[in-house]
Amino acid sequence: MTHLTREEREARGAAARVLLPREALGDLGAGDSRPDPIELLVSQGTTRLPELVPLRYGRMATSPFAFYRGAALLMASDLAAVPDSGLDVQLCGDAHMSNFGVYGTPERRMLFDLNDFDETLPGPFEWDVKRLLASVEVAARSIGVDERARRKIITDVAKTYRTAIRDLAGMGNLEVWYARIDVDEFLREHRDDLGKAQVKRTTSTVKKARTRDHLRAVSKLTEVVDGRRRFRSDPPLVTSLEEILGDEAARIFATAMGDLMRAYQSSLEPARRHLLSEYRVTDMARKVVGVGSVGTRAWILLLEGVDEDDLLVLQAKEAQSSVLEQFLGASEYTQSGQRVVEGQRLMQAASDALLGWQRSTGIDGIERDFYIRQLRDWKGSAVIEEMQPDGFRRYGGLCAWTLARAHARSGDRVAIASYLGGSKAADEAFADFAAGYADRTERDHSALTAAIGSGRLEAIHGV
Template structure:
């Protein structure tokens, strides 16, 4: 649906989301829309397809080198996790919308989210602009070095250090607590968890059989036999997309079970608007996994594509939503948020540099020159972020009204 056909009215916004969300789990859509009502930032998180329909052709974002994009770069898509080497990292951690496109697309979307987050803290427009400038300067400076680095746990501080510490200190028993019980044999407590839902027996059996078949086909299975499966309720943008939590035996006797995440991979929201041809992928899951490998410093454990009933899923070790930034539950003040902005700019630049040269992406020299440039692109993307924020705010107001009037169903959870 082109942007010109989407008015910022309750009816038009409701029609857009009803069309886009067709095929998702109906029972989860009221939860999705409820979460999106929280504020304009939550709405922004949950409406990437609308964002690209609005701004996929924005001239301010058309320049600069082409590279691999997160596709959904926003301030709450950073988080801590345990990598496949068992060490803890803080990085971009959502690649469902990853595509090959202008780097300015990622930068522009991230800057819009910075302005929305600053507004969430009650900061005036001048401060929102300053925060956007701070992040953009950090991004350009990191890109200008031409070298990708890691955000080290030893030198991190503030909210990033807090999230890294949480993952580092968490033990497997804490991860299982509230999700699973060993009474009568290990199983999920889906009826008592807000993050899990029980599945119809036929669906649960199909998931268990498919994943068990995959596990047995591995030369060295990464886990023992599957014990249980439940529907997973997580996030905002992808909430309602078929997603499962899996409980599997450890490969080692006497060890606690492992938690896995299995999520359907849908076509990327930016793809219809990309000005460059996209590589051919066997499945959408293969795209997500490959792009994550390009962009992320170290990938989470078990990351790989998997087919279930002929549909593409991404399998990975389960990462709790508590390990992602979430400003609706943010415990620090606006100063803590401001202090972390350079980290976010650096992380996005390092991701782009890591992916340089892969399958159609510009090489590191082009990215370095882009970062070193002091031309009009920086002013253009900053101006775009301010204008887009106003459009997002108007869309959010119309969406919230559609929910209040009952055009879109909502339910707290």
């Protein structure tokens, strides 16, 4: 790896303005020549569980913001149709507002960070920034913010990213690596700025997140049947192995998943490998998760430690190819679960102690990649659609700072800061893009509801 001086890195950022002038960050590209958005969504369904795909469409049809959450492939296709800066970072790949939140670290601190990495892949930094800012615009419309106020919010959030990456560019490598938003420290430092109402709402979210631990997961998801604790069936959201396969086949598959759990330990560091070896798998079920992920295979596994009161719930979630790979090239990792985990470890300030990956043969005999983590570990997210405008603006700023810090860990922060510069040029262009892309999202959402209404697509609503 060539070691560039700060001056050379600044020159690299300035040169990127020739490839992609900052004003061009507002270009939508494609237009009438873009692929049919419905056909792109349908193409994703070919690798998913067919009985769950209608549920995905139903969730996406709820609102333009819900549609946006599930439309990462559509946006990747659109972003690939315009020139890029050439300044690559580890992309989240789906950096919308609902993919940020709080979670507990192995040291039991509460951090605010990105929390979804299914689409992570190296690529142009502005792809993530555009994904975030367009989500701010779409969500702001959903809570009734007027056009003038939306423009101010978007440019403020864009400015936060730009100034954050500029500040991070002035730091040393270790200082950047240790940068993070500790929620308790943040509330202490900004209590007066936030105001009583915002502090109360934030404190409530954090308090609720702290109750979302392994004990709460066990209490909510399991019951005791004939003296054995097992997952409570609630199809299609939670479906037992027996309901999917029948009793005998379920026992065989459960044994195979036990083998998966033992093999996955090799992706953990030795101390955590030892911790997990103290548990055994006692039950498993299929669980529907998210919006964009609906239809991919996601299992929850109940593990028992020293006795029936020492329980842990893990999630084994299928990792398919990133939606970015068909536009940016294949990942360096041939195992998609490893792609997700390594991207998460690179971008997050701290990651789940039991985060790992493994490849397993599924019910249908096909090998698939999974990543494994604790189902709940002090995890919590704000309900974007219920925010007030001032809190919404502040939350957008937190997301922008966090994204800048994640990019600074993996990319050339000095070059990106040099490219964005000290003026508002990039902020205004990003805001132009966000407004235009929100219009496009609303049209795509209407196309989805029309396809459902006409019978072209089947949808399950309200689940």
